[in-house]
Amino acid sequence: MTQQPPHRYLGKARKSVDGMEKVTGRARYAGDVYLPGMLHGKLALSMYAHARIVRIDTAAAKAIPGVVAVLTAHDLPVRQQQPSSRQTTTLARDVVRYRGEPVALVLATHLAAAEDAVAALQIDYEPLPAVATVEAALDPAAPVIWPQGAPQADSDLTATHAAVARGEEQNGHTVSNVHERKRFSRGDAMTALTAADVVVTGTYRTSIVHQGYLEPHAVVADIDPLRRQIMLYTSTQGQFGVRDEVARLLGLRPSQVTVVPMTVGGGFGAKYGILEPLAAAAAMAVGRPVRIVLDRSEDFLTTTPSPASTITLKLGATREGILTALVAEIVIDNGVYPFTLGGIMSTLLGGYYRCPNVQIDVVEVLTHKPQAGAYRAPGAPQVTFALESSIDELAHRLGLDPLELRMRNAATTGDPMGNNDPWPSMGLTKVLEVAAAHPLWRNRTPGSGVGMAIGGWPCGMSPAAAVCRVDTDGIVRVHVGSVDISGVNSSFVLVAAEILGVPPEQVEIVAGDTRSGPFAGPSGGSQITYSVAGAVAAAAREARRQLLEIAADMLEARIDDLDIREGEVLVRGVPGRSLPIGEVARRAQEQPGGPGPIVGEGRAAPAENAPGFVAHIVQVAVDQETGRVQPLRYVAIQDVGFPLNPLMVEGQIHGGAVQGIGWALHEALRYDERGELLTASLMDYTLPRAADVPSIEAVLVTNPAPNGPFGARGVGEPPITAGAAAIANAIRDATGARIYELPMRDEIVFQAIRQVQEGEDISS
Known part of the structure; x- marks a missing residue:
């Protein structure tokens, strides 16, 4: 300290x-705003992952008492353009491209009438072939989602979470469902891998995960028709970006749009303007205030969850435990629009540890599912799960203490990240030193179910x-x-x-x-x-x-x-x-x-960011007859620079740790082969409950940031990064089974334990 x-x-x-x-x-949320003459909006969502809109018959819906308007894409005063992101799409025009895409908006004087009118809408579709998985999308015979070329992701407001440039472009000129291929490299990774004394290989899969906020998306748009001014009361993380995007889409000056941020009931990267353009356009179309509040199932269907990924990773090392090579392929399911998380994922994957030879290939794929978006440290839980599981397995292979192996290779200030930029001031070795001295790690015994992992985030500015x-x-x-x-x-x-x-x-x-x-x-x-x-x-x-x-x-x-x-x-x-x-x-x-x-x-105007790193130590109990995993103790050690308000910092660490448990053991949005969401309610999508969460000890490491106010660093993102990997390593310690898939639900753990007992290799 x-x-x-x-x-x-x-x-x-x-x-x-x-x-x-x-x-x-007493706190006022967007859903609490009621204005004179306000209309309640209800969305009609596509029932298909891919279909042509043949006809929308609004007569029966308009006949319901209280219904004022039924709007389709042709009724909205939005600049015509090829949609490029969930934020730039109001209502589907002619074609729907994912289950849950908004097709029409009913406006009524009360919500019940709007709901009845949505049920009365007659929408005829011509179903089209859908590619709902990465494997289907990569098939040469698969239909191409964007035959004229994939849209650019530059206007995607959620990319502010994780915009990391560089990387060698690998795309060809053939139009396909791959919207980006990039390579991040240094040295000669393939030669170094061949020459390594020990090589560990694994293919790691992660699921689509929802951000799990308490408050669904909500917005109220007010309109001054005479001066063509819009006022938006909304649950948003970025009011100025939302203002600029709404103004651009509606052909207004930014000064004509005022965004009033209300109390936010959780965002975690998801609330950057999904509903605001639609609500503003609808208010302009009818000249009255419009309120749109999603219910829970609508929120699951039509927002921007974290993407699924498949990461194939090979680590090479000397017998002394010095990393010599890292070779990886990251395949990301970004849904219907580009999101480009490959840059930040590669930056972290190739940057946690000193390694002279790195080759990371990124394949970003489009599918007929909702666009992927940011979720607290976007991309970091996925690559950390893969890398830290492999590092742990390498330690077992070499007979080394897993923490000692990490200390020998941990990156320090000035070492290259995965995109070869040098790390600014960072404290990975400091959190490892604190972890090494913690009783939960120091006093562990073989097979006690104790695992650890590190994680980090560059932190923005x-x-x-x-x-x-x-x-x-x-x-x-x-x-x-x-x-x-x-x-x-x-x-x-x-x-x-x-x-x-x-x-x-x-x-x-x-x-x-x-x-x-x-x-x-x-x-x-x-x-x-x-x-x-x-x-x-x-x-x-x-x-x-x-x-x-x-x-x-x-x-x-x-x-x-x-x-x-x-x-x-x-x-x-x-x-x-x-x-x-x-x-x-x-x-x-x-x-x-x-x-x-x-x-x-x-x-x-900070000139340099201040990365935050963590080391998480978790103890679990595993029922080998059922595969049930119960976290028992959780220690979250984090370099916070200087905690301006330790109570708030500890709260962030506790929340991130619980979300990491959700990634590890519970959460996944599941789609069938037609793109239908199977987990569209909290009855099916399981979040950690109080009984699933152990006591969490937050340990604050004060390693002041050179340019941070009073030495403070960002603390929000890092706490979620290491949880899934630490739990996977704890399961490995307790059972000998290495898990390669998130979430690690009972049946997956049970099968892995049985395969270990039968001597099978499940690394791929």
């Missing part, structure tokens, strides 16, 4: 600033601004334009309080909309604290400077002799000579000729 300078408020646990609103039901205002009541109001999906406002409060010398109770965060809030990037990629906290700090410092400058005249003292403590400006060493900051603000505002209100502006 790195010793930190003492702080009054930072680094000390403090409860959520909006916790009381949420637990008492984006420019941001903030405004800090000191009011005459002594309250410090900090204006930001970011969306709080993870408790960041509870840390911003402490940043401002620390710099200004006021109790956190005197600090209020004012989250603005796209018209009133300072710019901030989207709440994804673990970038908001890293970026916006710097802007908040800069604004608070400027407000502090103004306070001291003004108070120096009032107290007849030098600025260097002043300090601010507990909300009062005081003269050091002179008891009784002080002024509350509210009084300083009042006099400044009321004094003729100035100086005027105390308002500090701050900006931040």
